[in-house]
Structure formats: C-alpha cells, structure tokens
Amino acid sequence: MYSYRVRNLRSFSDDPNSEYIEICPLTIFIGTNSCGKSSLLRTFPLLRQSIESHTSGPILWYGKYVDYGAFSEAKNKSSSSEIIFFDYKFDLRGDSSLSFSQNEDLSVDLSLGVTGIEKSTVFDSLTVKALGVEVSVKYNEDGAFNVYVNGEITDAILTVNNKKSQGFIPSISLLGWRGGAEGCDLGDVENSEDIELNYYELIDKYNYYQAISRDGVKRLYETLSSKLQGDYENFYDFEREFLNGFYFDGIESVSEFDSFSLLSKEELFNVQKELLVAYFPTFIDEVNHYFECYFQRVKYIAPLRSTAERFYRFQDLHIDEVDHTGSNLAMVLRNLSNHQMRLFKDWSLNNFGFEVYVPVSDSLHYEILINIDGQETNISDMGFGFSQILPIITSIWLTEYSKSNPLSIRGRIPITYVIEQPELHLHPKMQATLAKVFAKVAMFKRNIGSPINIIFETHSKTMIDALGDVVEEYGGRESINIVILEKENNITKVTQTGFDDEGDLLKWPIGFFSGR
Incomplete structure (x- = not known):
C-alpha cells in the first residue's frame, strides 16, 4: 500500500483532487484537537x-x-x-x-x-x-x-x-x-x-x-x-x-x-x-x-489502554496478539515460553531500561512484575504510564521477535501498527525513547525485507524531535512522513512534510505547538 485518502468522511471534503497520504515505515499524524487525525487514522x-x-x-x-x-x-x-x-x-x-x-x-x-x-x-x-x-x-x-x-x-x-x-x-x-x-x-x-x-x-x-x-x-x-x-x-x-x-x-x-x-x-x-x-x-x-x-495484518492500539491489575486469573487460552485496549496483555505474556520471556526481558531492558516479566507460579493467579535496577515491583504499584506503554512495546516486540514475515499469495505485505497517542502518561524522556524504538524497528525490518509500517497520532513535540535526532544520526529521512492536519472552514486540510538531512523539520507551521 503506497498511499490512501478518504473523501466526505467526517471533516474531509469530497474533492476528487484532494491529497493522498503517503504511507511510510513511520507515518505520524499531528494536529489540534478535533482536526481529523483520529478519523483518518x-x-x-x-x-x-x-x-x-x-x-x-x-x-x-x-x-x-x-x-x-x-x-x-x-x-x-x-x-x-x-x-x-x-x-x-x-x-x-x-x-x-x-x-x-x-x-x-x-x-x-x-x-x-x-x-x-x-x-x-x-x-x-x-x-x-x-x-x-x-x-x-x-x-x-x-x-x-x-x-x-x-x-x-x-x-x-x-x-x-x-x-x-x-x-x-x-x-x-x-x-x-x-x-x-x-x-x-x-x-x-x-x-x-x-x-x-x-x-x-x-x-x-x-x-x-x-x-x-x-x-x-x-x-x-x-x-x-x-x-x-x-x-x-x-x-x-x-x-x-x-x-x-x-x-x-x-x-x-x-x-x-x-x-x-x-x-x-x-x-x-x-x-x-x-x-x-x-x-x-x-x-x-x-x-x-x-x-x-x-x-x-493491521494491529490497532487504542488511546486509552486498560489499567493494570495486581493479580490476573489463569485461563487456559493461547493468545499471541495484544488486543487494541491491552486488556489481554497479561495472558499474552503468560503464554510466552521461558526462552521468549528471557528475550523479552532483555529487549525491554536494552531499549527502555526496565524488565517486564511474569514469574512462573503454581497458583491460579499470576502477576506482571517490573524490574528496575534490581528492584521488582508489581505493575499495579508502578505509575499509570507503565500500564499504557506496555501493550505498545509488547505488541511491537512480538513482531520484532518474529524474524519471518510470511508471504501471502499477494506477495510480501507489511504489518501495519496503528497507534493513537502512544505518549499518554509518559515522561518526555520515555516519549523520546519510544519514538526512537519505533524508528529502529520500522527501519530495521524494512532493511531486511520484512516490512513494518507504524502509523501513529501524537501531540508530543518530544517524539517529533526524537525522530529528528534519529535522522540526524542515522539518516533515513525518506522513511518518515509527518502529516499535519488543520481545519479551515470546518474542512480538514492536509500538509505532508518531513526532515532534512540534519533532522530539522520542513514546512513546520509557526506556533504549531506553542500557539504563538
């Protein structure tokens, strides 16, 4: 899929000459509240x-x-x-x-x-x-x-x-x-x-x-x-x-x-x-x-994910995909093998600075633990941001762990992650880290011929700046499309931009984040 558009949906016009949205390994929707980001995504x-x-x-x-x-x-x-x-x-x-x-x-x-x-x-x-x-x-x-x-x-x-x-x-x-x-x-x-x-x-x-x-x-x-x-x-x-x-x-x-x-x-x-x-x-x-x-192959993650629980009841179900609210996250982690659990712990530690795992238990109940600097804590005792980011990073890792991208009879079709407001309840440092992980995963999978597209909407200038840092250090600006949505006379207008080789944004509206 190269590009798409909608016409006459919500605040989008029915103009047959309206602009197509280019789908890149990373496509980011930015705009004020009620400008059409969610309707498009x-x-x-x-x-x-x-x-x-x-x-x-x-x-x-x-x-x-x-x-x-x-x-x-x-x-x-x-x-x-x-x-x-x-x-x-x-x-x-x-x-x-x-x-x-x-x-x-x-x-x-x-x-x-x-x-x-x-x-x-x-x-x-x-x-x-x-x-x-x-x-x-x-x-x-x-x-x-x-x-x-x-x-x-x-x-x-x-x-x-x-x-x-x-x-x-x-x-x-x-x-x-x-x-x-x-x-x-x-x-x-x-x-x-x-x-x-x-x-x-x-x-x-x-x-x-x-x-x-x-x-x-x-x-x-x-x-x-x-x-x-x-x-x-x-x-x-x-x-x-x-x-x-x-x-x-x-x-x-x-x-x-x-x-x-x-x-x-x-x-x-x-x-x-x-x-x-x-x-x-x-x-x-x-x-x-x-x-x-x-x-x-679209994997959607909604803006408000499920809150963490102290204990989860065991169910004899095999689930290998995190649902759009993250409500089944504990079951997905519980179904990982010991080898997969070790890999996930190492990946989350290397990329985010903490380990996530579900310890083995003979009980009918189990818990999700977060390990930071050797201190284990039940997820319900952590900040609300952990319950919001874990469904995202777990879903991304499941694809990252899968080294193969099976061929359909229509050829190689990417997995497309569609994420609303991934930065919710995250400290700016963690927002920047998450943006860099998105770039790392999407660009790496593209290079090995097993493509992943990540499309997300955000209000976070920190995440945009972090992507600019990635471009400045590693290149790959052609892999990122920034889609700016603005309303004029109740009709959504679309502007597409990106980064130059130094990681600076092009066509950035004055006062877009500050309002000045």
Whole structure:
C-alpha cells in the first residue's frame, strides 16, 4: 500500500483532487484537537473490522475496534454529497492473474464509494485504474450498475452483492447484456466434444467466464491468433485451453503458448489490458484478497489502554496478539515460553531500561512484575504510564521477535501498527525513547525485507524531535512522513512534510505547538 485518502468522511471534503497520504515505515499524524487525525487514522481498524465480520454491506461502522456510529454520522454533514469514498494506491505483486512473472508489480488505483439507504450502507461505485485502463462500475437510477471503460459505457450489466459482503469490495458478477443475452453455464459446451463453434459465436452465446467486455475478448483473441504456432483445424481447442488456463492459473501459465514468444512488449501489454477489462470481476476478486491480507495484518492500539491489575486469573487460552485496549496483555505474556520471556526481558531492558516479566507460579493467579535496577515491583504499584506503554512495546516486540514475515499469495505485505497517542502518561524522556524504538524497528525490518509500517497520532513535540535526532544520526529521512492536519472552514486540510538531512523539520507551521 503506497498511499490512501478518504473523501466526505467526517471533516474531509469530497474533492476528487484532494491529497493522498503517503504511507511510510513511520507515518505520524499531528494536529489540534478535533482536526481529523483520529478519523483518518481509524480507517485502518475500520477496514479490519469490516473485513473480519460477516456484514450486510461493505463497511461496518460500529464494531470490535472503532465506532463511527453509522453512515449518517460518518458522512461530512456540511457536504451535499451522499457518498463517502475510500481511495487507495497499491501494488499486486507478482501473483495477480495479469502478471507475467512473480517479479512484476501491477500498480492499482482504487476508489470505492459507499452511500446510505435508510440505516444500511451500500455499494455506490467502484473505479479501478491499472495498466493505463480505467474501469468504473456505477449505480444508476434504474437500480442497475453501468460499466464504463475509459469513460465510455459498455453493454455489460453487472450485479453487486450488497447483502453479504465477502471482503472490502462487494462481490461483482456478470448479469447479462443489454442486448438480452443472459449469463449461461458452459457445462453443456465443455461436455460436447463434437460441437464446432467459432470463437465469436462462443462468446456471443455464453459470455465466457464472466467476461464483461465482449469486444475486448475478441480483440484479445485476434492479437493471439495472428501469432499462433501449430496446425489447428479450427481455433476452438485453443480457445478453450487459453481461456481455461487464464481463469484458473493466470496469464503466467497461458504465456507458455507458443504465440506469446512472438508478441512484442507492446502486444503483451495490450493482452494484459484486454484481460483486465474482459475479466474485471475476476480481477476484483484478486483485489479483494489483497485487501483482506493487508488489513488483517493491521494491529490497532487504542488511546486509552486498560489499567493494570495486581493479580490476573489463569485461563487456559493461547493468545499471541495484544488486543487494541491491552486488556489481554497479561495472558499474552503468560503464554510466552521461558526462552521468549528471557528475550523479552532483555529487549525491554536494552531499549527502555526496565524488565517486564511474569514469574512462573503454581497458583491460579499470576502477576506482571517490573524490574528496575534490581528492584521488582508489581505493575499495579508502578505509575499509570507503565500500564499504557506496555501493550505498545509488547505488541511491537512480538513482531520484532518474529524474524519471518510470511508471504501471502499477494506477495510480501507489511504489518501495519496503528497507534493513537502512544505518549499518554509518559515522561518526555520515555516519549523520546519510544519514538526512537519505533524508528529502529520500522527501519530495521524494512532493511531486511520484512516490512513494518507504524502509523501513529501524537501531540508530543518530544517524539517529533526524537525522530529528528534519529535522522540526524542515522539518516533515513525518506522513511518518515509527518502529516499535519488543520481545519479551515470546518474542512480538514492536509500538509505532508518531513526532515532534512540534519533532522530539522520542513514546512513546520509557526506556533504549531506553542500557539504563538
């Protein structure tokens, strides 16, 4: 995921030319109270709770992690538009059915529009740009969905499943053609070996495998057939083999056809474009899977974490992820092996100056201890800041300890930490230390090819200054994006800045922290 933006959500405008937020290993949101920081940051856990749940629409506004209320409360109330847009720029890396090799990146721009009907949120529009082609699906007044390719309407009619969302984007399938032909199962054709249909009759009659662009599929075949090698009585066998191969295995498998070796680079690019348009529902399935993989790897930590308890009741549960409030922190630590516990103690000591551990006990109750300079203290007797920082550092360490970052079938997708106000109840020295640990972890993981993105909002000038110190000493200013949010006439304006090589901020508003 390269960048994203929201439009018409809370205080954000519906301007299609509004700025995208660049996602870096470290992305920091800064602004005054009620300027839109949380609304922008919480879209990450919003998408995670929407994808993880069985929903009746594309967005679950109120769920496990965050609460936007409902569509009517999430929409910008000062706007006349009744559509909220979620816009993303990302890569399908190597495993797209449109990729010729696993080393090929396929850049995609996606915009999903949702609207409200009564109390429900429903799909309104979808626009995808890839390979120089723009495909849009838009709701019309007749209750159907029109399909546009580069701004021109096609003759395809799509149906969108709003009743049971199986991902961020509702499932899309071909309903038929404006000329009256209906989608038809190909079983009767595939089981008839003696049938002789030319390619055009086949497409016209059966809408082969949900192809939404009849002309596009024809152009694709014409490109390939002009380069065909081999002796064919007719092209029917080749047609079936090619189309079946693409649908099930992608373009990389069908590229083994002799004809591909004779195609120019431009012709290969045209093949990809025609496939994208012709089999748009299949491509959307791939995009949906990418979003599922990406947002399931989002780890959200809320601004107010659970307070510490003196003792915790033993439960025979295995939990390996700190929840967004830190309420299960004790169980996560309790599930660490002795070896993991030693590593965590050493890590917390080296980075923060104290050890955290759960001693072994035969009791049904256990406690979290903090060791500072050899003095052990129950966490409930420590300052409130310890209960607020421990869920953060434990969650970060769990990823730091995991030296592998498993490959999804969509390529290497980063773990994204989304943290609200990590500095709460922390002394400025500890705030600076935490910021430096964020930078260390994010930059190190990026360098070893196992990326972590950390996105957080803060009111702490100390944390910003500490990141500047990191840049001055170690470099890496391109890995940090400072996002300044300010309100003008009830609309949030976004400015993105960063550090120079000396660690000084660029484009910093005068009086931003002091108010003078």
